[in-house]
């Protein structure tokens with residue numbers, strides 16, 4: 001961490017005003033918290049987490065749709081992180097249905113191959129996971145397999161955040177994992193300092209230093225602090241696969257309204273694998289729990305510790321909102337590493 005110390009000293013020397021940078025990645029938040037990076041930074045530099053946890057931004061209406069499927073007797077295959085996210089009437093874990101935790105879509109297909117029952121995979125994630133799901137659909141899985149597509153795309157949410165301006169951000173740390181697939185061309189439309197950063201403490205500090213330098217210079221460009229994994233064009237094959245199978249859709253995010261072209265749904269020729277179509281399911285708009293401020297946390301205008309339920313009523317054992325459930329959720333991360341925030 002000697003290099004990290006050097007970089008953080010440079011940041012401390014350069015910070016001459018209030019800065020607020022957002023990252024959009026649960027893995028970044030976990031690394032920042034685990035390494036106690038906020039304690040190395042000047043008080044005038046704020047790092048906020050945005051909508052970077054795919055489980056957290058899945059709105060309640062989609063969780064309720066999954067619960068509806070369970071009630072209809074399908075086998076639901078899901079990542080473990082979704083199990084305890086509260087829906088309107090309990091969670092997948094408490095549903096009593098046939099809900100199976102899988103490590104990926106391929107495992108859900110294996111389950112479908114071994115049964116005559118309908119198997120639905122809850123397909124959450126950003127551009128990082130969508131290409132794998134697309135490849136699976138192209139491999140022609142059995143007809144009793146389908147996906148509930150809850151995928152989201154990062155740039156439209158960033159556009160929304162910038163248009164609203166409520167978090168008063170000076171720049172963004174772009175999600176390194178997502179950018180390995182997409183590259184960062186799509187982010188060039190945003191006239192704001194941006195940096196692609198990796199996940200070691202030094203990567204994150206270097207990214208922050210580059211952001212501070214851009215702000216001080218009055219510049220706005222995309223610096224790549226993660227060139228060992230990310231290039232401007234990303235992975236063209238993965239992107240092509242994704243758009244061979246999916247098309248964009250206007251979808252709601254938890255804490256956000258419907259954002260144009262921010263989701264992915266299966267194209268018409270693959271709709272027999274679309275659980276929404278197969279089971280005629282509608283995603284309904286659901287009002288949030290009044291005291292939970294996950295919506296504000298996801299928009300970067302509140303921190304977990306500002307929630308009056310944090311670590312009192314709401315804990316990982318008794319989660320009230322999704323941000324306390326997922327290992328990429330800000331509240332769960334802050335709960336896990338809370339000593340390092342003080």
Ligand code: SF4
Nearest residue numbers: 293294307314321331
């Ligand atoms: S602490 Fe719990 S109730 Fe509060 S914002 Fe986080 S998840 Fe929601």
